[in-house]
Each structure stands twice: as structure tokens, then as C-alpha cells.
Amino acid sequence: MEISVNGKVQQIPGDEILLLELITKNGVKQPDMVSVQLNGSFIRKEDFRSTVVKDKNEVDFLYFMGGGKYLFF
Amino acid sequence: MDFTEQQIHRYSRHIILQNVGVEGQQKIMNGKVLIVGAGGLGSPTAYYLAAAGVGTLGIIDGDVVDTSNLQRQVIHFTSDVGKPKVVSAKEKLLQLNPDVNVITYHQLLTSENIIQIIKEYDFIVDGTDNFPVKFLINDACVLLGKPFSHGGILRFEGQTMTYTPGNACYRCVFAGPPPANAVPTCSQAGVLGSIAGILGTIQATEALKFLMGVGELLTNRMLIFQALNMEFRTVKFKHNSSCPICGNNPTIKQLVDYEQATCDIQQSE
Numbered sequence: 001m002e003i004s005v006n007g008k009v010q011q012i013p014g015d016e017i018l019l020l021e022l023i024t025k026n027g028v029k030q031p032d033m034v035s036v037q038l039n040g041s042f043i044r045k046e047d048f049r050s051t052v053v054k055d056k057n058e059v060d061f062l063y064f065m066g067g068g069k070y071l072f073f
Numbered sequence: 074m075d076f077t078e079q080q081i082h083r084y085s086r087h088i089i090l091q092n093v094g095v096e097g098q099q100k101i102m103n104g105k106v107l108i109v110g111a112g113g114l115g116s117p118t119a120y121y122l123a124a125a126g127v128g129t130l131g132i133i134d135g136d137v138v139d140t141s142n143l144q145r146q147v148i149h150f151t152s153d154v155g156k157p158k159v160v161s162a163k164e165k166l167l168q169l170n171p172d173v174n175v176i177t178y179h180q181l182l183t184s185e186n187i188i189q190i191i192k193e194y195d196f197i198v199d200g201t202d203n204f205p206v207k208f209l210i211n212d213a214c215v216l217l218g219k220p221f222s223h224g225g226i227l228r229f230e231g232q233t234m235t236y237t238p239g240n241a242c243y244r245c246v247f248a249g250p251p252p253a254n255a256v257p258t259c260s261q262a263g264v265l266g267s268i269a270g271i272l273g274t275i276q277a278t279e280a281l282k283f284l285m286g287v288g289e290l291l292t293n294r295m296l297i298f299q300a301l302n303m304e305f306r307t308v309k310f311k312h313n314s315s316c317p318i319c320g321n322n323p324t325i326k327q328l329v330d331y332e333q334a335t336c337d338i339q340q341s342e
Contacts, residue, residue: 062297
């Protein structure tokens with residue numbers, strides 16, 4: 001299937017993938033440190049494990065960004 | 074207020090600009106903008122807002138200039154090391170444009186003083202480098218109904234969004250600061266100096282657009298850029314009905330001062 005991650009198409013084998021798996025697959029080491037939007041709605045962190053991403057879905061990762069001195073992901 | 078001949082000359086590139094004109098320039102000159110942090114983001118923002126003739130510019134920062142600031146905080150010069158940042162900034166801004174009323178606050182923004190300070194201003198620019206103050210600015214602005222520009226930079230990347238009442242706030246995107254037990258990795262810190270310039274000038278532009286009432290602000294979307302491949306993109310979002318401060322059932326009703334761990338080579342910035 002094809003999904004859009006941060007505006008770019010990604011090919012994912014199978015028909016669906018768990019959001020948490022997709023987050024890990026995209027190199028996010030600490031899922032707590034990212035805010036995720038699926039098809040225009042923010043997903044609560046506690047729902048990362050149970051949310052399913054399907055073909056043609058759009059996912060955006062938004063990271064905490066401060067001033068280069070502090071960091072969190 | 075009538076323009077002096079000198080002002081017409083000084084602001085002529087604004088006055089001849091469609092969408093600005095004499096009226097727009099007048100609105101800029103009547104405007105009051107508070108810049109939180111006279112650092113990487115605050116430097117370019119303050120320069121451009123002063124140059125544009127913003128009537129009152131407030132600058133709040135409790136720090137003094139350190140040599141490690143000079144790589145990106147372009148309002149401070151080598152000879153300013155050791156001086157309060159707000160003093161250093163005010164000196165440059167008044168040389169740039171003596172018409173601007175620069176008000177300085179050499180202190181940290183806290184839950185105790187923020188309401189008193191920001192209520193005097195039309196627009197707030199978040200140029201801070203830490204999350205406790207970012208959330209504090211968001212919460213105070215939401216509670217007071219003040220528009221503000223969020224800005225964040227890291228490494229080769231930057232992000233910014235504008236809040237106006239009724240639209241998505243910073244907490245709509247990031248419900249709360251990262252958990253305290255999250256261990257920061259120092260190898261991921263640092264920032265390319267010019268990134269601060271890119272982002273700060275975008276924030277200044279948002280403040281000017283707001284004052285003039287022109288165009289479309291960066292509301293309900295986050296502009297994100299990655300300078301390594303020089304890609305800009307915008308992530309759209311909606312006001313989040315489960316937002317802890319501006320959602321349907323807000324859980325945050327008063328201001329909070331969060332703690333923050335730092336990742337620094339020297340003691341403090």
C-alpha cells in the first residue's frame with residue numbers, strides 16, 4: 001500500500017500498519033516526543049498502539065523544536 | 074497622526090507597496106509588539122520590526138550576552154559580551170530607528186509576571202529556546218486572547234505557527250511539554266546560526282501582517298523547513314477539540330511553570 005508520510009509517499013507491504021510501528025519505522029526513537037496527525041486529526045499518544053494506518057492515508061509527524069540548546073526526541 | 078517628511082522618506086518602500094500604503098504604515102506605527110527572548114529568533118525579529126517602524130517594541134530577556142550567542146544572535150556584538158541582552162538590543166534598535174519606543178524587561182517570563190506584561194501588547198513573538206516558557210506564552214495568550222507567533226529551531230530545521238483566538242494553539246499540536254523522564258541526547262542539539270535568521274524574519278513578517286491586517290496568517294498550520302535540502306512544507310491542522318487549554322473540556326485553567334533539563338556545554342546561556 002501507499003501512504004503519505006510528511007508529504008512524501010512511502011510504500012508499505014500489506015494492507016495496514018499500526019501507527020506505532022510506522023513511527024518506529026520512520027526512525028523516531030522516542031514516540032513520546034512526536035505529535036502525530038493522521039488524515040488531519042491529532043492522535044493521542046495513548047492511541048498510537050491501537051491506531052491503524054491504511055492505504056492512501058496521510059500521516060504527519062511534528063517534532064518539538066526549541067532553540068538548539070534543549071532537546072527532546 | 075501625520076507623517077513627517079522624514080518618515081515618508083524612511084518608510085517610502087512600504088508606502089508605495091500595495092496592501093501597505095500610508096494606512097498600513099500607520100497601523101505598523103500604532104502597533105505594540107512584545108518579543109520574548111533577545112536571542113537567535115528575537116534578534117532578526119526585533120531588527121525588522123524596528124526598521125518597519127513598529128510604535129512600541131517590548132523585549133524581555135533575563136540573560137546577559139555570552140560569546141557563544143554571537144554565532145546566531147546578530148543583535149549582539151562582540152563588545153556586548155557580559156551586558157544584559159535587553160540593553161544590548163535596545164542600543165542597536167534605537168540606532169536603527171530612534172522613532173521606536175523600546176521597552177525592556179531584564180527578567181524571566183514566569184506565571185507570576187506574564188499576564189501583566191503581555192496585556193500591554195497587540196502581538197507576542199515567542200523567540201524563546203525552552204519549552205516551559207513556550208507553553209507559558211501559549212497558555213497566557215490563549216487565556217488573554219492575544220495573538221502570538223511560535224518559533225522553534227533545531228540543527229538545520231525550523232518550525233513556526235501563528236495563533237489567533239479561535240484558531241489552533243500550540244497545545245492543539247503539542248498537548249504538553251515532553252515528559253520529565255525523557256532523556257535528552259546532547260549529540261542532537263545545536264543549531265546553524267542562519268536558521269535563526271530564516272525563522273525570525275518569518276515571525277517578524279507575521280507580526281507586521283497582523284498589525285496591518287493583510288494576507289493570511291500562519292494559523293491552523295505549521296510551516297516547517299529543513300535547510301539541509303532546503304525544503305519548506307506546511308502541515309495543516311484544525312483547532313483540536315481535545316486541546317487541554319482551548320478544547321471543549323479544558324483541563325488547564327491556570328498558568329503552570331514547568332521544569333526543564335538543559336543540554337549545554339557551558340553553564341548557562
